[in-house]
Amino acid sequence: MHRLVLPSLLLAALAAPASAQQPDSAPPGPLTLIQAISLGRRQGVEAAVARLNLRAAEARTGQARADLLPDISGSASITRQRLNLDEFGLPIATGVTDPFSLWSVQLRASQTVFDASAISRLRAARDTAVAFGYDAQAVGALAGATAGLAYLRVLSADETVRARQADSAIAVSLLDQSRRLVQAGVNPVIDQTRSEVSFASVRTQLEVARNASDRARLDLLRALDLPSGTRLALADSLTLADLDLPKDPAAAAAYAREHRPELAAERARTTAARRSLAAIRQENLPNLSLGGLYRETGQHSNDLAGTYSLQLLLNVPILDGFRRQNRAKEEAARVEIQQVRERDLANQVETEARQAVLDLASAQQQVTIADERLRLAEQELAQAQERLEAGVAGTVETTNAQGSVASARDALIQARVSYGSARVTTYRALGAIDQLQ
Numbered sequence: 001m002h003r004l005v006l007p008s009l010l011l012a013a014l015a016a017p018a019s020a021q022q023p024d025s026a027p028p029g030p031l032t033l034i035q036a037i038s039l040g041r042r043q044g045v046e047a048a049v050a051r052l053n054l055r056a057a058e059a060r061t062g063q064a065r066a067d068l069l070p071d072i073s074g075s076a077s078i079t080r081q082r083l084n085l086d087e088f089g090l091p092i093a094t095g096v097t098d099p100f101s102l103w104s105v106q107l108r109a110s111q112t113v114f115d116a117s118a119i120s121r122l123r124a125a126r127d128t129a130v131a132f133g134y135d136a137q138a139v140g141a142l143a144g145a146t147a148g149l150a151y152l153r154v155l156s157a158d159e160t161v162r163a164r165q166a167d168s169a170i171a172v173s174l175l176d177q178s179r180r181l182v183q184a185g186v187n188p189v190i191d192q193t194r195s196e197v198s199f200a201s202v203r204t205q206l207e208v209a210r211n212a213s214d215r216a217r218l219d220l221l222r223a224l225d226l227p228s229g230t231r232l233a234l235a236d237s238l239t240l241a242d243l244d245l246p247k248d249p250a251a252a253a254a255y256a257r258e259h260r261p262e263l264a265a266e267r268a269r270t271t272a273a274r275r276s277l278a279a280i281r282q283e284n285l286p287n288l289s290l291g292g293l294y295r296e297t298g299q300h301s302n303d304l305a306g307t308y309s310l311q312l313l314l315n316v317p318i319l320d321g322f323r324r325q326n327r328a329k330e331e332a333a334r335v336e337i338q339q340v341r342e343r344d345l346a347n348q349v350e351t352e353a354r355q356a357v358l359d360l361a362s363a364q365q366q367v368t369i370a371d372e373r374l375r376l377a378e379q380e381l382a383q384a385q386e387r388l389e390a391g392v393a394g395t396v397e398t399t400n401a402q403g404s405v406a407s408a409r410d411a412l413i414q415a416r417v418s419y420g421s422a423r424v425t426t427y428r429a430l431g432a433i434d435q436l437q
Contacts, residue, residue: 030235033151036224037424037436040147041140043225050132050139057125057132064125067118072109078102078301103304106295115287120279127272134265141261143223145428148436149421150220154234156417157213163409164206167402170381171199174398177388198399202406245430247361249354252430256353259431263349266342273338277331283324286316349429356422356429363419370412377401377408 031039041047079102085093112118178195182188221230246252257263291311298304317324381401388398427436 030233031151032235033148033420034436036151036220037144037148037433039224039226041144041433044140044143044147044223045225047136047140047143048225050136054129054132054136057129061122061125061129064118064122067115068112068122070109070111072107074105074107076105079104100299102297102299103301104295104297105304106293108291108293110289110291113288113290115289116282116285117279117287120275120282124272124275124279127268127275131265131268131272134261134268137261138265141428141431141433144433145424147220147223148424150216150223151234151236152417152420152424154213154216154220155236155420156413157209157216158234159413159416160209160410161206161213163406163413164202164209166409167202167406168199168206170402170405171195171202174385174388174402175199177385181388181391194396194399198402205406244435245426245432247357249357252353252357252426253350255432256349256430257346260349260429261431263342263345266338266345270335270338270342273331273335277328277335280324280328280331284317286314289313289315352429356426360419360422360426363415363422366415367412367419370408370415374405374408374412377404381405 080099081102082099083097085095085097175192175195175198178192182192217232218228220232221228226232246255289312291313292309294306294308296304296306381398381404384397384401424433424436427433
């Protein structure tokens with residue numbers, strides 16, 4: 001099964017390996033939320049590092065496969081020497097020879113015929129690479145969600161700027177109204193002073209909102225790994241989009257267990273740990289290998305004589321000081337540790353999924369309440385202006401009503417941002433960030 005999973009993970013995670021080293025530029029035209037999430041998944045620093053880790057894991061799989069592939073080497077040498085025949089102790093050969101040359105060319109090869117431990121190590125390496133592939137997906141999803149939340153914060157900051165501009169327009173209108181009433185002798189001068197103080201306060205809030213908007217854009221560029229001087233125009237607004245995923249907490253938890261890549265990665269690591277344990281135990285089994293050597297030697301390069309040897313080797317492990325047994329005990333403990341991690345992560349995934357859908361439902365209700373609150377605050381402000389114009393109330397009522405409108409606008413913006421954030425978080429918590437529309 002993993003022979004099919006691993007190539008697909010590699011294609012998904014390494015489709016654009018150059019992006020891990022050289023980030024793409026910003027897309028032309030206004031940037032949508034979906035584009036921001038996609039850019040975050042592709043260009044985020046952590047996502048790029050995760051893709052590189054996957055490439056390293058695949059290379060380690062190739063290293064493990066090498067134990068089962070042929071090992072071929074060749075060498076050639078020429079040696080100039082003199083020999084003292086007396087050191088061989090042969091009565092018929094004494095003295096020192098004349099200098100002579102010895103040419104040698106050899107080719108050596110070996111091949112594992114059967115090694116159960118090496119096969120299990122290769123399977124464990126494949127499972128580990130599969131786990132790194134799922135890790136790359138999980139980190140990419142997190143990077144995309146981070147970019148999406150940064151995008152929503154920019155929308156929130158822009159909405160706040162527009163709200164403060166609307167508050168400024170109301171403050172100017174109330175200030176002009178107060179001045180007319182003071183000049184007409186209807187209201188005291190302090191009413192005009194209160195309106196001027198309120199207008200100055202709103203102007204301050206507008207400058208703060210503009211600064212927050214600029215800072216939010218820098219945070220978005222950082223999340224997308226784009227140069228800080230990049231100019232981005234956002235296409236989306238803070239609207240209530242539907243959720244095409246399970247909304248029931250129990251159904252959401254079950255969906256997350258099946259789709260969260262983090263949990264799939266832990267399952268693959270557990271399988272890899274079990275295979276590593278099997279590989280250690282299988283080191284006690286005999287292994288079979290085939291080796292061969294072909295060699296040509298002679299005193300002249302044009303007069304070489306060839307020899308060869310073939311060897312079929314059966315290696316039977318007997319005793320290594322109980323090292324293999326203790327390594328197996330160590331690896332068995334690691335398997336249990338990995339099982340604990342997998343079980344804990346499964347509980348965490350279920351909890352996050354349940355919390356996400358609960359937060360989403362709450363955020364949707366908050367938007368409805370905030371809409372009604374803004375409608376009532378605007379109605380209160382209109383009534384306060386009418387009372388001020390009629391001379392039956394001072395600017396205290398209008399100032400308070402203006403503050404209520406500003407607070408209601410902020411509450412609505414925050415409720416919409418909370419809903420958008422909860423929606424992005426829900427898609428990530430359920431392992432479906434790529435399905436976000």
